[in-house]
Amino acid sequence: MSHSREDVISAAGRLFARDGYHGTSMRDLGRELGLLGSSLYSHVQGKQELLVAVVERGAGFFQAAADAALAVEGPASERLRRLIAGHLDVMLDHRDEVRTYLNEARSLEPASRERVVAARDRYEQAFRTVLKEGVADGSFRDDVDPKLAGIFVLSILNAVDRWYEEDGGLDRAALASQIADMVERGLRTG
Amino acid sequence: MSHSREDVISAAGRLFARDGYHGTSMRDLGRELGLLGSSLYSHVQGKQELLVAVVERGAGFFQAAADAALAVEGPASERLRRLIAGHLDVMLDHRDEVRTYLNEARSLEPASRERVVAARDRYEQAFRTVLKEGVADGSFRDDVDPKLAGIFVLSILNAVDRWYEEDGGLDRAALASQIADMVERGLRTG
């Protein structure tokens, strides 16, 4: 059986998400793919390169979703709802990459970690921008701190990975609107 | 220099919080205390025992804070504010234990992990109870789902560890009321 580099990265995401970067050995990863640990070195230069690839995949999915949400016309609150739904879609469709992105980025070497931190800041900026717009157009209260509110929304969203299972009574769209409703009530004027 | 078992557990918390359980070796921990890795085995039976001790410290701090908050008389919203402020106090006063509790519990062996999960459920129950009381006495909207709302509040609180630094412009009490205000606006009737 022959594997592509993409296969190796996906399998790495699976194991990093489950056992952590330090909890996963190259031999574990080989076993997951049905080959020896040493055989992985024909696909990648080293373990750290795999972590970089998985984390950058996760970051890329989030940024693509944010770009799409920001492009939507209409009121800021609509873009905020899209950001929330898009974040949930990315989390639930790419759970391994997202988990690795959220929990294992600290195991990146400094240079790549800095790039990931910058990407995370840029993504957070999308939330902050929409919140500022909502304050500016009067739909959100003017004592809303966009930075703090953005952090709170992202905190709720990122934690979803820790408790939510899609096969329960609450489907993805219902969860998205529960979060959006709760957040909007916290922000809205009047 | 002689060390107590408590010293060893505190140092373990420091390293587990910073480098993770799998990223910390017994030799690392020995170095932190000025002795050899093998010397630690006169204080503890093994590495896993240290993880259990650190995580249970973290869990214990949280439960003690919740018990105190629940004992406060008056409206449910006041107990909710106490739960929020108490959670922040525990996080910021015991950052290493809390970080280990939040991020490294998955490295516990099954038996102790189950105990920790049970303790976490019990703690979450405190939030749910107060939210239910608020719905019952009419101060919170009756379409508030106490389970979901509790998860959202705890999501915001637990994420604080990931971004907040106490020496910035926002002090601990101000952060607590920002969170409590935002949450209450999301819950309140009218």
Add this chain to the structure above:
DNA sequence: CCTACCGATCGGTAGG
């Protein structure tokens, strides 16, 4: 992608 291997490091132990 495997065989065969490297030096380093891991958690842990015996004995003092």
Add this chain to the structure above:
DNA sequence: CCTACCGATCGGTAGG
């Protein structure tokens, strides 16, 4: 708390 050590496992390489 140290000396001296154990077998297992780590990330990685040379050569095919």
